[in-house]
Amino acid sequence: MKRLVLIFMLMAGPLFAVQPDEVLDDPVLEERARELSKGLRCLVCRNESIDDSNAELARDLRLLVRERLVAGDSDEEAIAYIVDRYGEYVLLKPTTSGANWVLWLAGPAMMLVAAFMGWRFVRNRSTARAAPVEAKLTESEKERLRQILEE
Numbered sequence: 102m103k104r105l106v107l108i109f110m111l112m113a114g115p116l117f118a119v120q121p122d123e124v125l126d127d128p129v130l131e132e133r134a135r136e137l138s139k140g141l142r143c144l145v146c147r148n149e150s151i152d153d154s155n156a157e158l159a160r161d162l163r164l165l166v167r168e169r170l171v172a173g174d175s176d177e178e179a180i181a182y183i184v185d186r187y188g189e190y191v192l193l194k195p196t197t198s199g200a201n202w203v204l205w206l207a208g209p210a211m212m213l214v215a216a217f218m219g220w221r222f223v224r225n226r227s228t229a230r231a232a233p234v235e236a237k238l239t240e241s242e243k244e245r246l247r248q249i250l251e252e
Contacts, residue, residue, distance in 0.1 A: 123163055125171065134167045137176055141166070141183065142193045150193060162191075 125131040138152035145156035151163050162183065169179035183191055195201055238246065 123160070123167065125167055130167070130170050133176060134163070134170055137166050137170075137179060138163055140180070140193050142191050144187065144191065148193075162187075 125134060135152060139150050141151045141162060143149045143151050143154035143156055143159040143162075145158050146154045149159075151159040151166075165183065166179055169182055174182065180192075189195055189201075195204070197205055
């Protein structure tokens with residue numbers, strides 16, 4: 102019995118963030134609010150959605166989402182309102198437009214540059230081993246080498 106209670110408590114962990122006074126009376130609007138909240142970042146907790154966060158700012162954002170939906174905004178309008186207010190950082194999945202293309206392409210570009218540099222390093226290393234450089238000695242160096250070898 103204790104195990105069953107523990108399992109249910111662990112499964113309900115994220116549900117503790119949304120307070121009962123935040124829940125809308127309309128179940129359709131509440132479901133929309135929950136879906137939108139899952140895509141918004143808690144600005145205090147960083148990589149946690151506002152739906153999962155217990156921070157006061159996350160609560161304010163959850164209430165703001167619900168206010169916008171009750172006011173008649175579509176999902177896109179509600180998200181746009183919050184992004185206009187808090188910046189694009191509030192989105193857990195940033196858009197792929199404008200200056201964000203640089204951020205989206207920077208990782209793969211760095212990977213290609215690193216792979217190319219690694220290939221060049223390995224290639225140059227193997228080329229250096231394949232063709233040993235002969236040392237050109239002057240006559241005085243050759244004479245000195247002969248003396249050392251005879252000793």
